[in-house]
Amino acid sequence: MIAVLLEQALNGLQLGVTLFLLASGLTLVLGIMRLVNLAHGSLYMVGAYIAFTIQSASGSFSLGLLAAAAATALIGAVLERLLFERLYQRGYLEQVIVSFGAVMFLDELVRVLWGPLPLKAPMPEVFDWSVELLPGLLYPTYRLAIIAVGMVVSILLYLLVTHTRIGMMVRAGASDRSMISALGVNIRDLYTAVFAGGAALAAIAGTMAGPIYSVQIGMGESVLVQSLIAIVIGGIGSIRGAAIAAVLVGVSDTIGRVFLPPGIAQITVYVFMAAVLVCRPRGLFPAHV
Amino acid sequence: MSRPALEVEHLNKFFGALKATDDLSLTVEVGELHAIIGPNGAGKSTLISQLSGQLRPTSGHIRFFGEDLSRRSMACRVQRGIVRSFQITSLCREFSTLTNVALAVQARIGHSFHFFRNAEDDPLFTAPAQDALERVGLGHRAHVAAGHLAHGEQRQLELAIALAAKPRLLLLDEPMAGMGLDESMKVVELLLSLKGHYTIVLVEHDMDAVFALADRISVLVYGHCIASGAPERIREDPAVQDAYLGEDEADARSA
Amino acid sequence: MSKIPFLRIGPPAIPAFFWAVPLVVVLLAVPFICEALGQPFYLRVASRILIFALAASSLNLVLGFGGMVSLGHAAFVGIGSYVVAVLAWHLSNEVPVLTWPIVIEGTTNAALAWPAAIGASALAAFVVGAISLRTTGLYFIMITLAFAQMIYYYAVSLQQYGGDDGMKMRGRSVLPGLDLANRTTFYYLVLVALLLCIAFLFCLARSRFGLVIRGIRQNETRMRALGIEPYPYQLTCFTISGAMAGFAGVLMANLDTFVSPSDLSMARSDELVAMILLGGVGSLWGPPLGAAFYILAQLGLGNLTTHWPLAFGPALIIVVLFARRGLVGIFGERQR
Ligand SMILES: Nc1ncnc2c1ncn2[C@@H]1O[C@H](COP(=O)(O)OP(=O)(O)OP(=O)(O)O)[C@@H](O)[C@H]1O
Numbered sequence: 001m002i003a004v005l006l007e008q009a010l011n012g013l014q015l016g017v018t019l020f021l022l023a024s025g026l027t028l029v030l031g032i033m034r035l036v037n038l039a040h041g042s043l044y045m046v047g048a049y050i051a052f053t054i055q056s057a058s059g060s061f062s063l064g065l066l067a068a069a070a071a072t073a074l075i076g077a078v079l080e081r082l083l084f085e086r087l088y089q090r091g092y093l094e095q096v097i098v099s100f101g102a103v104m105f106l107d108e109l110v111r112v113l114w115g116p117l118p119l120k121a122p123m124p125e126v127f128d129w130s131v132e133l134l135p136g137l138l139y140p141t142y143r144l145a146i147i148a149v150g151m152v153v154s155i156l157l158y159l160l161v162t163h164t165r166i167g168m169m170v171r172a173g174a175s176d177r178s179m180i181s182a183l184g185v186n187i188r189d190l191y192t193a194v195f196a197g198g199a200a201l202a203a204i205a206g207t208m209a210g211p212i213y214s215v216q217i218g219m220g221e222s223v224l225v226q227s228l229i230a231i232v233i234g235g236i237g238s239i240r241g242a243a244i245a246a247v248l249v250g251v252s253d254t255i256g257r258v259f260l261p262p263g264i265a266q267i268t269v270y271v272f273m274a275a276v277l278v279c280r281p282r283g284l285f286p287a288h289v
Numbered sequence: 290m291s292r293p294a295l296e297v298e299h300l301n302k303f304f305g306a307l308k309a310t311d312d313l314s315l316t317v318e319v320g321e322l323h324a325i326i327g328p329n330g331a332g333k334s335t336l337i338s339q340l341s342g343q344l345r346p347t348s349g350h351i352r353f354f355g356e357d358l359s360r361r362s363m364a365c366r367v368q369r370g371i372v373r374s375f376q377i378t379s380l381c382r383e384f385s386t387l388t389n390v391a392l393a394v395q396a397r398i399g400h401s402f403h404f405f406r407n408a409e410d411d412p413l414f415t416a417p418a419q420d421a422l423e424r425v426g427l428g429h430r431a432h433v434a435a436g437h438l439a440h441g442e443q444r445q446l447e448l449a450i451a452l453a454a455k456p457r458l459l460l461l462d463e464p465m466a467g468m469g470l471d472e473s474m475k476v477v478e479l480l481l482s483l484k485g486h487y488t489i490v491l492v493e494h495d496m497d498a499v500f501a502l503a504d505r506i507s508v509l510v511y512g513h514c515i516a517s518g519a520p521e522r523i524r525e526d527p528a529v530q531d532a533y534l535g536e537d538e539a540d541a542r543s544a
Numbered sequence: 545m546s547k548i549p550f551l552r553i554g555p556p557a558i559p560a561f562f563w564a565v566p567l568v569v570v571l572l573a574v575p576f577i578c579e580a581l582g583q584p585f586y587l588r589v590a591s592r593i594l595i596f597a598l599a600a601s602s603l604n605l606v607l608g609f610g611g612m613v614s615l616g617h618a619a620f621v622g623i624g625s626y627v628v629a630v631l632a633w634h635l636s637n638e639v640p641v642l643t644w645p646i647v648i649e650g651t652t653n654a655a656l657a658w659p660a661a662i663g664a665s666a667l668a669a670f671v672v673g674a675i676s677l678r679t680t681g682l683y684f685i686m687i688t689l690a691f692a693q694m695i696y697y698y699a700v701s702l703q704q705y706g707g708d709d710g711m712k713m714r715g716r717s718v719l720p721g722l723d724l725a726n727r728t729t730f731y732y733l734v735l736v737a738l739l740l741c742i743a744f745l746f747c748l749a750r751s752r753f754g755l756v757i758r759g760i761r762q763n764e765t766r767m768r769a770l771g772i773e774p775y776p777y778q779l780t781c782f783t784i785s786g787a788m789a790g791f792a793g794v795l796m797a798n799l800d801t802f803v804s805p806s807d808l809s810m811a812r813s814d815e816l817v818a819m820i821l822l823g824g825v826g827s828l829w830g831p832p833l834g835a836a837f838y839i840l841a842q843l844g845l846g847n848l849t850t851h852w853p854l855a856f857g858p859a860l861i862i863v864v865l866f867a868r869r870g871l872v873g874i875f876g877e878r879q880r
């Protein structure tokens with residue numbers, strides 16, 4: 001029993017850090033640029049596909065990871081300059097539909113380039129084994145590695161946001177947009193950088209998910225929704241809120257699926273979100289006063 | 290003397306460390322025109338917002354004909370008869386001038402869960418609305434979209450909306466802000482004609498208007514009421530002259 | 545003069561009767577035209593367009609009139625579809641829907657199934673609205689989206705009703721006096737339903753309720769200052785819209801005699817928003833027009849290439865970026 005619980009808690013944590021990698025970029029885009037970007041999940045997918053290709057060609061997982069992060073950051077920056085930059089002054093509706101159009105395009109592009117069938121990314125060899133955490137509980141080291149990478153990235157992100165000049169500007173922007181221009185920063189570049197950084201994190205998440213789940217079209221959709229939920233629970237614009245809520249969502253979803261009857265299991269996370277919002281309509285850690 | 294219309298007791302409003310309202314107490318008698326003056330940032334609009342229910346006081350009480358309304362919603366206070374106008378014009382810009390006022394009538398008459406009958410042209414709402422528009426001198430602009438009115442006209446519309454709500458207590462936050470001289474004169478005339486029929490709290494920077502209109506004046510400085518009384522007394526009060534009037538009149542002279 | 549920044553003066557209120565009359569005439573003639581062309585398939589497409597027009601119009605009630613950006617409207621459409629299909633499934637499998645506390649048998653009788661479906665959608669909209677309307681802005685958008693996903697995943701989990709694959713119905717509902725299996729009859733039923741709903745929206749937009757709802761969109765603080773608490777009005781609006789969406793779902797299930805979770809997916813919700821945006825937000829005829837263009841464009845591109853989304857996605861983006869007022873702007877709907 002303890003073993004099952006521990007195993008599922010770790011699985012939940014692993015899902016949680018994946019969600020956080022998506023949510024951190026997205027919450028900043030929502031909080032600072034006030035941009036509803038439904039295409040964030042597609043960046044996760046695109047990252048996974050690019051990593052798959054590079055990894056298959058070179059045999060190196062880490063090379064795939066780096067290439068995916070860099071290429072997706074570039075795609076993110078291009079999308080931002082080409083499309084989303086024009087939408088900051090427009091309504092949420094326009095943002096939704098433009099990003100929906102981008103999702104359509106990217107999904108189809110992937111179908112053309114990689115075919116419609118799901119792909120299975122190979123497990124990196126270093127992590128292709130399991131450790132015995134408890135007697136009788138063999139746990140794949142790859143998942144532990146994801147948790148570790150997620151934690152490291154979170155800490156780096158935390159340091160970046162709290163201890164650097166760029167981070168200070170980003171934080172100021174998330175709680176009060178007019179602050180950024182008051183600081184005399186080139187807003188245009190800052191926005192593009194935030195967008196590209198978010199895209200890179202999404203690609204890292206997608207790449208790491210590849211060997212566990214299959215790499216397929218639409219793989220970004222359910223994680224996108226789950227990370228949106230984490231963002232709402234955590235409070236839009238709050239990195240700390242996104243981190244805590246992502247783990248809560250990941251763990252409660254995973255444990256719910258194991259212990260609750262189907263039908264109920266799927267909705268636990270949403271009930272959780274509703275409960276939080278009834279008590280705190282602006283999430284747990286509202287960034288906007 | 291009968292009981293006052295409005296009693297404000299030890300009202301406080303903090304924005305973080307800033308005390309926008311600082312232990313403020315004042316009373317407004319039934320039927321009087323009570324002016325509130327004070328330098329920029331003295332907390333006049335913040336007071337009006339607390340009286341109307343838009344802002345929640347940090348502490349203190351607001352009594353309206355004896356009933357404590359400090360924790361009641363804006364909508365509830367409007368139903369009791371406390372109606373405000375905004376310093377910064379707040380209108381439904383796509384609706385016609387007439388519809389903006391008719392909505393106030395509609396809201397006063399009861400709930401709006403009526404789904405079929407055309408209300409846009411219903412005289413039940415438009416007739417009183419048109420009256421209110423005539424009263425502020427906007428009758429001829431009834432069918433123009435509110436967003437297309439000139440700034441001064443929008444200020445007049447604010448007043449018409451407030452009047453159409455048939456207030457028992459009218460809270461006017463700088464009704465003449467940004468108006469031309471002619472328009473201001475008209476508003477002063479209008480307020481004179483309202484005087485005695487309504488209980489009015491008037492926030493205003495124009496001292497001539499204030500002294501011409503007010504029955505009593507309260508002076509706010511840093512969120513605190515430093516003096517309250519008849520215009521002559523306020524004019525002579527040394528503390529007021531110190532804190533406010535002197536500097537204002539000096540400004541006026543130098544301008 | 546006034547120092548008004550950019551102003552978007554008044555969508556709803558006045559529909560273009562100028563366009564409405566010839567439009568209705570053409571719509572009435574569609575079955576004959578399809579017959580004459582020997583293309584019964586087109587009649588199916590036309591019915592589909594009208595149903596989407598109804599669904600988009602229902603969303604337009606919250607989104608265009610009420611200013612509530614709901615991203616999960618397909619869920620309410622889908623609930624309507626599922627209730628009709630599920631009731632029919634129970635009838636043909638001779639299993640009661642419920643045995644406790646009361647026995648409810650399956651049915652294909654439209655007089656029972658349709659109100660049940662519409663009621664279910666309205667109830668779902670009421671519950672979702674009651675929670676999401678406590679928030680505003682971005683939060684509202686995200687929460688409506690999340691709840692719709694919840695309903696979607698719930699539908700996927702219904703293995704009994706086909707899970708991911710959805711389920712086929714044996715036939716359309718039975719409406720005494722009308723042969724719904726006849727495609728022309730069904731088309732006219734859908735047309736009448738759509739026109740009635742548009743007429744209802746026309747009345748609603750200028751009723752006391754409609755003025756309040758539209759007023760809240762323009763300036764919530766002003767409405768509060770008039771003594772109008774927005775929440776009950778918004779919730780009522782959301783619920784009415786959910787009921788209408790459910791009705792669209794009922795018709796959709798009957799047209800296809802098939803339901804699947806994709807009927808209530810996020811992509812479907814986005815499509816409805818796109819139709820409204822294409823047609824013109826907050827206008828009466830915009831969403832139906834948008835629905836027609838959207839579906840026809842998709843069909844046309846789909847005939848050219850299987851990879852139509854490669855063109856359709858960017859086209860959508862370009863239209864949204866550059867045609868700000870939607871199609872009604874082009875067709876000159878009178879506005880004030
Ligand atoms: N929402 C708020 N958050 C923080 N501070 C506020 C807020 N509203 C007002 N203040 C501050 O409270 C003080 C009082 O503001 P208020 O608008 O009430 O002044 P006022 O007397 O109406 O000034 P004016 O004559 O310029 O209209 C000001 O210092 C203002 O900056």
Ligand SMILES: [Mg+2]
Pocket residue numbers: 333334335376
């Ligand atoms: Mg003020």
